[in-house]
Amino acid sequence: MKPTIGFIGLGLMGRPMSLNLVKAGYSVTVWNRSASRAGEVVAEGAKLAKSPQEAAAASDFLISIVSDPPALEEILWGTQGAMPALKRGSIYMDSSTISPTLARKIAAACAERGARFLDAPVTGGDWGARKGELVFMIGGDADTLKAAEPVIGVMGKKWFHLGPNGAGQTIKLAMNMILALQVDALAEALALVTRAGLQGEKLVEVLQSSMGRSGLLDVKAPNLLKGEYAPSFSLRLMHKDLGLALDLANQLGVALPATAAARETYSAVKGASKEDLDYSAVMKFWKP
Amino acid sequence: MKPTIGFIGLGLMGRPMSLNLVKAGYSVTVWNRSASRAGEVVAEGAKLAKSPQEAAAASDFLISIVSDPPALEEILWGTQGAMPALKRGSIYMDSSTISPTLARKIAAACAERGARFLDAPVTGGDWGARKGELVFMIGGDADTLKAAEPVIGVMGKKWFHLGPNGAGQTIKLAMNMILALQVDALAEALALVTRAGLQGEKLVEVLQSSMGRSGLLDVKAPNLLKGEYAPSFSLRLMHKDLGLALDLANQLGVALPATAAARETYSAVKGASKEDLDYSAVMKFWKP
Amino acid sequence: MKPTIGFIGLGLMGRPMSLNLVKAGYSVTVWNRSASRAGEVVAEGAKLAKSPQEAAAASDFLISIVSDPPALEEILWGTQGAMPALKRGSIYMDSSTISPTLARKIAAACAERGARFLDAPVTGGDWGARKGELVFMIGGDADTLKAAEPVIGVMGKKWFHLGPNGAGQTIKLAMNMILALQVDALAEALALVTRAGLQGEKLVEVLQSSMGRSGLLDVKAPNLLKGEYAPSFSLRLMHKDLGLALDLANQLGVALPATAAARETYSAVKGASKEDLDYSAVMKFWKP
């Protein structure tokens, strides 16, 4: 029998994810800080909870995806928070990007209540969320993942079991470091060649016939060349993730010189921009 | 009628390049600092010059490819150097990786003698050199390139006209910055996840299903995971190219924070290694 | 009439600070996580509280100095925490090094209870604490500081009113950045000259007759030359403070490239060291 599902966080990612669960025939109870965002998924048949607590109490399988660690802590441990209402034997899966330390703290709190936790950040963007083609990076035990797979399979096309709780978040942060540095490297290279009087398009053309070509650079290069940065993955969030990666590295005592240098560049752009832009706007460090 | 060709520098790249020219029916006169390396290409029909000067004097089209700027300056302006022997109306094409400043200095010296210059660094490795499938990044004027195309086409499958003299070198340095940072980013990410107790293989597996995947990372990831760094493109040369890129940026007044940070990491590994390794050995900064 | 004083945190700094207050005739109630450290100050006449709450309830003027933000949050808001027990009209002064954000959160919580808050981190080391010659960097309003001055004057010789709450911490973090970079710069310079085959002592000798000479470098240079790093100000704490400074900068969107680079170096040494050493042990990045 299908588990009843609680779903907290109806942002750019959470709305299509929860909608896919409703459409797949699950009974879903949703909650969002501003209830107005629940319109579409409620119209399709989801129930609307009055609090995270109510969403947790109503479900065998709770899912959350919110923008940052403080938002998640508020949902779990704030007034009418979800944690004390988690059902014994239930599964809780968080798909926010948070620190591995917080993921392990949540796992311990779940264990105390007899619930099981998966940290399961995603990649694939809102486009992947709509198509049900997200990729999940999962930390937690194998049996819990096995039990969760039918639900995950509705939202994603692929999932990786990466280790115990915290592992999903650790790999997600490592991945985002790589993405942030690839884009920053392209920006530095474009800054150099255009200051030298050459056309940036020429560099991109050569890059695209080289081994350094990646899907990411194909997608982002036009942004950097045109100076147009409509948000796909926002600079504010990428900057936050670089911060989480560096916090983890500093806690473990691992030096990450290039990541640290790139983070400062993203930081300068964040400080100089009023609106939130795509993270490819790191180019504005050189071309404001 | 086919031009007579002079070819200076019979290293890992120069040997197969010159061999392809001989096989294509060109009359080729070669020179190398240690003549012993000329054996194979001479056996196939090339003449062996006694000096760079002699190689230049014998040719309508002079090509050079050596390991660094000082080596090139010696060949051009040292005792029995090539420059004073360049024929009026001839073409000289250098495929070493040098600074754009030196490329422009050579171009000016050629112009004084009535010769035409192309800076034309290559990518594709010794494998591409053997197959005649190199990619050339070319600075110089369009007519000179047009005249050179039949010769270039024997050694390469693709060439980009990137701007006036110096442009080939500028784009080459920018490309190598991107490659060096991609590998360094992977190394930082692997250092983080392995220190966190996870398997590096897991990160690479996720990377390969992400938009950050590149041909370069597919090729280099196994090196980093196994700690085996047999040279394909050597760390010593990549370190030199990062230095040339940073020199150029500093001359132009462009800050390149992540490139500068990565260069120091490559530098530390260079300082700690006795043998010359592939540049993916930057991983040794974290796993000596 | 003298205010009754509560004093929380009897570490390297807190013990001599509270002792000076007792000796100056104040009625002092102390608390420390491990009560054993209270021996000396109790022998001199201080009372020992059973909890932070009890210490707060017994005092007109509460002082705390602990090692990091989580320790302080536990003392204020944990079980039997001090915050809910603060007396209306009392002054609370914290001399830990924490984030300006936490300082402002504490100030707001104090205001709600009708108490007044000063963030007042110190410099001068345990030596300065014993002599009553600390320097206080103070954020808060001028009247509160005026009221606190007699108490501060027992522990310190100098205090600076730097702005509203949070200002004391902001300036403290900025100061520690400067100190950390001065020592790291000396370490980089020594690494360079010794690798070049020269004696580090020669560099220090020249430095001491230059405008770059500082009291700090006079004190730390012998550590770096001898490779002896008995803790005066610990690397673990300096590393934490660099993290707080960078967190603040990233929150404000200010790029700090050299600070970020130095932090990674401290981080690598922290990761490689079992014991806690003086922060001058950053030299071990080059000479493990």
Next chain:
Amino acid sequence: MKPTIGFIGLGLMGRPMSLNLVKAGYSVTVWNRSASRAGEVVAEGAKLAKSPQEAAAASDFLISIVSDPPALEEILWGTQGAMPALKRGSIYMDSSTISPTLARKIAAACAERGARFLDAPVTGGDWGARKGELVFMIGGDADTLKAAEPVIGVMGKKWFHLGPNGAGQTIKLAMNMILALQVDALAEALALVTRAGLQGEKLVEVLQSSMGRSGLLDVKAPNLLKGEYAPSFSLRLMHKDLGLALDLANQLGVALPATAAARETYSAVKGASKEDLDYSAVMKFWKP
């Protein structure tokens, strides 16, 4: 008997240095690229040479001080250069800031001609040059230095024998790294506190009562606070010296992460400034 002196380079430093030698009774022959700068010293009794060669040929003790390595190479090995005219048994002392590699190349060329070389960069500024109170950092052999001391003593108050040829330059570069990082650290700290809404003057006030205080920071802090950067030691020259230090480090394989990060910051300011400013203008990275 006093040696006859040749003096090449009559810039901000060279003019007062040569003038002091004339006033001390030495017979001095000067040369400068633009002869107009020789007016004052010739008026005091110096002879004016027509070329570096003539200055060298006329002297037992040749001194040079020019702005960068290419300028020095031109003077030594260019048309009518000094090197081929050096007298057997003479002493040649260069006080420019150049690379240790070039210093050793000059030493070798001197030895071939039977002359002796000292690399002897200075510190103390034009003020120190006028007062005859420069500090000399000297590489070369002890006997040569002993023979040179009477001449050095006219221009300087202190000299350090630091090792064989190249040692003077190595220590000078290491010193300038320390100075550049001290000023950059102050700039980063000021950027942070002012962005946080505090007055930079407050930070400087606290700094001046701390162990981080240095003569350098006392002198430069007012520049940073006022945004006035009239050149004392120019940013262009400091940027060049950071480049020489990093070149040396990279050649030796020593990572200098904070120096490299700071160099990029200086580079950005150099790229954005039309005029040449004092190196304390690194503050313009944050406050253009």
